[in-house]
Amino acid sequence: MNEHSKIENMEGCSEIPVLKERGQREVFCGLTGIIWLHRKIQDAFFLVVGSRTCAHLLQSAAGVMIFAEPRFGTAILEEKDLAGMADAHEELDREVANLLERRPDIKQLFLVGSCPSEVIKLDLSNAAERLSKIYFPKVKVLNFSGSGIETTFTQGEDACLASLVPTLKETDEENLILVGSLPDIVEDQLVELIKELGIKEVAVLPGRDRETMPSIGKKSKFILVQPFLTDTTEALEKRGASRINAPFPFGEEGTTLWLRSIKENYSISDDKFEIVTSAPRKRAQLGLKKLRTSLQGKTIFFFPDSQLEIPLARFLSRECGMKLIEVGTPYINRSLVDKDLELIEDMPVISEGQDVDLQLDRCRESNPDITVCGLGLANPLEAEGLTTKWAIELVFTPIHGYEQAQDLAELFVRPLKRKEALLI
Numbered sequence: 001m002n003e004h005s006k007i008e009n010m011e012g013c014s015e016i017p018v019l020k021e022r023g024q025r026e027v028f029c030g031l032t033g034i035i036w037l038h039r040k041i042q043d044a045f046f047l048v049v050g051s052r053t054c055a056h057l058l059q060s061a062a063g064v065m066i067f068a069e070p071r072f073g074t075a076i077l078e079e080k081d082l083a084g085m086a087d088a089h090e091e092l093d094r095e096v097a098n099l100l101e102r103r104p105d106i107k108q109l110f111l112v113g114s115c116p117s118e119v120i121k122l123d124l125s126n127a128a129e130r131l132s133k134i135y136f137p138k139v140k141v142l143n144f145s146g147s148g149i150e151t152t153f154t155q156g157e158d159a160c161l162a163s164l165v166p167t168l169k170e171t172d173e174e175n176l177i178l179v180g181s182l183p184d185i186v187e188d189q190l191v192e193l194i195k196e197l198g199i200k201e202v203a204v205l206p207g208r209d210r211e212t213m214p215s216i217g218k219k220s221k222f223i224l225v226q227p228f229l230t231d232t233t234e235a236l237e238k239r240g241a242s243r244i245n246a247p248f249p250f251g252e253e254g255t256t257l258w259l260r261s262i263k264e265n266y267s268i269s270d271d272k273f274e275i276v277t278s279a280p281r282k283r284a285q286l287g288l289k290k291l292r293t294s295l296q297g298k299t300i301f302f303f304p305d306s307q308l309e310i311p312l313a314r315f316l317s318r319e320c321g322m323k324l325i326e327v328g329t330p331y332i333n334r335s336l337v338d339k340d341l342e343l344i345e346d347m348p349v350i351s352e353g354q355d356v357d358l359q360l361d362r363c364r365e366s367n368p369d370i371t372v373c374g375l376g377l378a379n380p381l382e383a384e385g386l387t388t389k390w391a392i393e394l395v396f397t398p399i400h401g402y403e404q405a406q407d408l409a410e411l412f413v414r415p416l417k418r419k420e421a422l423l424i
């Protein structure tokens with residue numbers, strides 16, 4: 001073990017040793033979040049203040065929209081901006097004026113920082129404040145950073161949602177807020193189940209547009225649907241809302257425990273809970289039973305990527321019978337994932353951060369049946385004979401809730417089937 005790796009104990013109820021690594025990392029930057037956020041928040045525009053590399057990343061990852069004008073773009077910092085020879089603020093103001101004149105449908109404009117804008121210390125919070133004074137109330141101008149310096153790609157969503165929290169309307173009423181962006185259909189399913197339990201005031205952050213953003217106050221409760229929302233959690237707590245702690249809603253068990261945590265906070269009866277959840281639970285159990293034989297006993301190794309790794313490891317080990325070798329994750333916020341960690345039996349190596357060469361050595365040595373990793377590692381590992389699953393696919397695919405439990409397991413069955421087919 002070199003100076004980049006050390007084992008530390010996680011404090012708390014479950015004293016779990018964590019292998020902490022600081023070295024070369026292989027992850028996407030936070031701009032990636034724009035790809036799903038621009039579809040989710042339908043009156044928003046994401047203006048990245050970055051380089052041509054940032055523009056290429058967005059274009060190639062999100063694809064070019066043919067039938068609709070895209071709701072993201074890049075204000076490109078040229079060499080003269082980077083050399084301090086031009087006033088980047090003036091140029092940005094001009095870009096924003098052109099954009100808002102051309103696109104009256106934009107009601108929320110996010111100025112998104114990047115590595116180059118951070119390196120030249122372009123103050124986008126100042127710019128957002130200045131532009132808000134000009135365009136509010138027609139357009140709300142916010143800012144967050146999607147830079148890849150010391151961050152991982154799901155932090156883009158965290159930073160975006162955290163930037164929205166101070167702008168949410170104040171309320172004295174009780175309400176429940178689901179936090180984290182989900183495909184609309186999955187969000188509707190979860191909200192419907194919660195309403196059937198008898199909770200009427202349910203909102204979602206992010207709302208689908210400015211009008212549907214939740215209100216917040218001291219009587220608000222919130223529950224996360226994504227485990228990577230550390231800054232958003234802090235911002236919501238600062239506004240007086242209290243968090244319902246729960247395992248994340250992946251699989252039948254995860255979704256049931258997530259809903260049960262809500263039930264317990266609202267004193268909903270066991271009978272009511274049973275009536276609302278029994279049918280979708282059975283459907284999910286049935287779907288998972290069909291796939292369990294393909295996954296039972298198979299070994300899995302997670303490279304750190306999406307921050308979904310710990311809840312997914314819980315799902316795969318407990319509901320699909322897989323054996324965890326290493327669960328790598330970019331950051332561990334124990335207070336957000338403790339409920340999932342507590343449920344993992346036969347504790348594997350839990351690692352935080354990355355020193356990619358050391359981790360590759362451990363992966364090769366353990367020769368797992370499936371390796372979950374980023375795109376950059378997948379092809380070389382496949383060439384070496386390992387079977388891989390792209391971590392980013394887990395963020396883009398609907399995987400939360402009862403109705404998606406089978407689809408989630410299937411995402412791991414597919415690469416195994418492909419490998420079998422290739423061997424025949």
Ligand code: SF4
Nearest residue numbers: 029054114115147148
């Ligand atoms: S934000 Fe940084 S890491 Fe991301 S595309 Fe731009 S330069 Fe690359």
